Every structure is written in C-alpha cells, then in structure tokens.
Amino acid sequence: MSRAIRRTPAAKVGITVAVIALLIFALFPAYWMVSTALDGKAASRGSQLLPQSLTLKNFSTVINDGGFGHYLRNSLLVAVITVVLSAMVALLASVAVARFRFRFRTSVVVMILIVQMVPLEALVIPLFLQMRQYHALNSLLALSVVYLAFSLPFGIWMMRGFVAAVPKEIEEAAYVDGAGWWRMFFSVLLPLVAPGLVATSVFSFITAWNEFIFALTFMSDDSKYTATVGLQKFFGQNTAEWGPIMAASTLLSLPVVIFFTVVQRRLAQGLTSGAVKG
Template sequence: MRADRTSLRPWQVATLVALLGFALFPAYWMVSTALDPRASTRGGSLLPSGLTPRHFSFVLGDGGFGAFLLNSALVAVVTVLISSAVALLAAVAVARFRFPLRRQILVMILVAQMVPLEALVIPLFLQARTLHMLNSLLGLAVVYLAFSLPFAVWQLRGFVAAVPVEVEEAAYVDGCGWGQMFLRVLLPLVAPGLVATSVFSFITAWNEFIFALTFLQDDDKYTVAVGLQKFFGEHTADWGPIMAASTLITVPVVVFFLLVQRNLVSGLAAGAVKG
C-alpha cells in the first residue's frame, strides 16, 4: 500500500517545528516576561520565576495605558473607515472612467507610496501647524490617511477592474441605479480587497511612532506606540511593565487579523493576479 504523498517526512516536520519555534519565541518571551514577578532580574532564563498579573494591573492603572489604547483605537478606526471608503471610490474612478491624466494620476499614486515616511516628517509638521492640527488625534488620523490611501487605491483598483462591466450593466438593466449597483453588486465582489487594505491601514495607524511622537504633546493624547516609552527610564528599563504594555499593543492586532484572515488571504492572492 503506497504511502500518502501529502504526508511530511520527519526532517520536514522537524524543520517546520524549528521555524515555528523561531517565529513564536519572541511572543513567548514577551508574554512570559510580562507575567514574571521578577522580570527585571530574569536574565537569560527561559522559564519565568512565577506568574502574576501585577505588571498588567500597573500598566492599566498607574501607567495610564488604558487611555493610550483608547486613543490608538480611535485613530485606527477613523483611519480604516475613511481610507477604505475614499480608496474604494477612487479605485472605481480610475478603473471605470476615462479622463485626462488618468495614467499620470496612477503613476503619482505609486510614487507617493515609495516616498520614505521619515522624509515627510518636517513638511507635514509645518503643514499641520499652519492648519492648527498639532496635538490632535484628528490631525494624526489625517496623516495616517495620507499614508494608507496610495496603497489602498492601487490595491483596490485591481479588484474593481477585475469585475466584468457586464455585471454592472446587468444590474442597470434590472432597474438599479448607480448607488444600488455599487452597494449590492460591486461592493460584495471587491470586499476581499477591501479587507486586505483595511488590515494595512489598521496596522499603519496602530503601530506608527515617529509622527505620533512629533504631532502629539499632551500625555493624555498619546497613542500606544508613544505611551510605551513612558516605561523606559533614563538609565534603566522596567521590563515587566514594558512587556505587559507590548502584549496589550499586540493583542488588538492579532484579534483583528483573526477576524478577517479568511478574506485577507483571498484578497491578497486575488489582488496579485488581477488587474
């Protein structure tokens, strides 16, 4: 009886286990250190000296990290919702309509995605100061929108272009207006691409540090990336609270990814081959 060709050989299993352990070890170290009551003196020990939620209580209580989580969640949600809506409408425009400089606009969108973020700190800071948007979560969300939109428009354009025009024309024949066709026909078909771009927008808004540090001044408006530095001293670092705060930063990203993972994989794959 022939062996199943899909079964893995022992060396393949060992390789997968080694790679999985290598990938998950930083997460294990972060969580175990956050729960270790002697995190600052742990050294290179693989096992924590014990388990305690004391560091999480300190971070969320005296450390004020709950407010930072709320600020980041607000900025991320605003960024995801607005960037998804604007990018989808822009993608429909460049994929379905013919207008002057259409190709040049697409090239400019791609070029904007290639500009290093660090090169934009000073220009955006001066512009935000002129518009009185410094030290504002709304101003920070607008900046993140500018970062997210080029990738989102370019990605969604492929999904919109892949939908046959005949499908839209059939909806018109059945009596749908443009708005009904958009909501009932086009939107469900490009939903996987919308999920893929929303993940990128969420991670950008949640993890970004340089612009949040530059734009925000009041402690009560800090996002999680900026608030994390409060647990670093001038000469020492309190590793227990640092790892507890890092765990709290990681959990929402993981949860968001798990919620959209089905559509994310299909969206990235489809966006890579359609256009």
C-alpha cells in the same frame, strides 16, 4: 500524466524538523514577551526560559499606574477613523480609476505609485510644518488624516485591481434590470470587492496602530499620546522596567491579533461565497 512526489521517511522527518524550527524562531519573541509580562521577577530573570513566578501585577501597574488604558483608547480612536475613511475613499477612488475614462488617468496611477515609494521619515518635517501652520498639532483627528494619507496609495492601488477584475457585463446587467449607478454600486460591485476592502482595512489598521514617529512628533500633550508613544514612559534614563514594558507590549499586540483574526475569517468567507455565487 503527473505523478505524485514520493518522499522518503528521512525527507519527511527533515521537513517536519525544519517547520518546527521555523515556528520556534517566529513565535519565540512573542513567547518571551508574554512570559516576561507574567513574570513577577522579570527584572532578575536574565536568560531563563521559564518565568520564576506568575502574576498579573505588571498588567495592573501598566493600566492603573501608567495610564496605558487611556493610550490604548487614543490608538483605537485613531485606528478606527483611519480604517473607515481609508476604506471609503480608496473604494471610490479605485472605481474612478478602474472604470471611468478621464484625462491624465494614467498619470494619477503613476503618482499613486510614486507616493507609495516615498520614505515616511522624509515627510516628518514637511508635515510638521504644515500641521503647525494649520494649528492641527496635538490633535488625534489631524493625526488620523496623516495616517489616511499614508494608507490611501496602497489602498487605492490594491482596490483598483479588485474593481478591474469584476466583469463589466455584471454591471451592465444591473443597469438593464433598471438599477441606477448607486444601486449597482451597493448591491453588485461592493459585495464582489469586499475581500479587497477587508485587505486594505487590515493594512490601514496596522499602519495607524503601530506608527510611532509621527505620533511622537505631532503630540505634545500626554493625554493625546497613542499606545506606541505611551510605551516609552516605562523606559528610564539608565534602566528599563522590563515587566511593565512587556505587559504594555502584550496589550499593544492583542488588538492587532484580534482584528486580523476577525477580518481573516470574513475575508475567507467573502472569497468562498463569491466563488459559489459565480
């Protein structure tokens, strides 16, 4: 018979202090970024914890003068294409690997793992030469295809686990009721693996939204820059405009936070409904 662990008041206070210290350590960079973005005197702020004056001038400078809104639209376009294509391809590929029997099935899974282990920096030059040969440089669609290739190994590997966890008897019951394969796929299998699909979408979105090296290497036209590349415009040769930099960084971080918050709720709802329906 298990007993509940009783903590002394001193232990409770120690745990509380440790949790608060951890939260401060984790959230302080975000606070410094936002407070500097809102500080009208960010250049002379130094080590002061509180902003000297609150203003939205830095955001106005970034959007109106720096054209950062255009870079955000480019990043959003690339991220949406990557998320949609990676979700579709990863789901179908995971079903093939987890359900179908074919030659070299194990080899395909091993190759997926090997591709996941390759450092992305080692692929910059080969991919640049390949894109140049196909005349695909300076194209947002081609950049989306590159990000798709990066996110697919993880997506297939994760979705394979979700598909394999679905009992085959559920699919067989759908077949007995007269459903075809596509009807079973959309009506039975897809709702059950939806939480995994959301998780892979989060990874694909973060990969496409935060990537910098390939976007900088493949894009030569200023109008095709993504937000991560456009951020460097506010860094001078000898100085840095910290107010606009932090304002642009805040705008760059908001879509990730909003997207993760939305899909996290959908993920929790999918897990709960799946548990209730049995």
